[in-house]
Amino acid sequence: MAAAAKSVIQTLRRYIKKPWEITGPCADPEYKLAVPLATEYRPFCPATEPVKAIIPTSNPETVYDIKYYSRDQRRNRPPIRRTILKKADVEKMMKEKTFDVTDFPPVYLTAKVEEDYNACGGGYQK
Numbered sequence: 001m002a003a004a005a006k007s008v009i010q011t012l013r014r015y016i017k018k019p020w021e022i023t024g025p026c027a028d029p030e031y032k033l034a035v036p037l038a039t040e041y042r043p044f045c046p047a048t049e050p051v052k053a054i055i056p057t058s059n060p061e062t063v064y065d066i067k068y069y070s071r072d073q074r075r076n077r078p079p080i081r082r083t084i085l086k087k088a089d090v091e092k093m094m095k096e097k098t099f100d101v102t103d104f105p106p107v108y109l110t111a112k113v114e115e116d117y118n119a120c121g122g123g124y125q126k
Helices: 002-015 087-096
Strands: none
16 A cells, blocks of 8 residues: 555656746756755765865965964054053143243234224114
């Protein structure tokens, strides 16, 4: 009974196709499934490789150096120098510092403004 049911199912599989096998790229007789089997994808375990990797040993500083941060120029900067100033240090610096007239920017308004005190209403019109 089981053998007969199996043969009927195999016969039906031959004639009844999945909807995506009727048209499209899967219907082509030369179509090969894109997803590989597990035995084709990874033939050996990474821990049990048949041949050891050959590592070049020319310059000692660049031997097998695949680290990202050693080549990253955006983050490869000298560290920022930080200093903590105490109140005594600030007071000492302020005593040592002397200001000159040339240390400040020039005044942009040099002309005098003359007031007209004889204007009616203080200069405002009504």
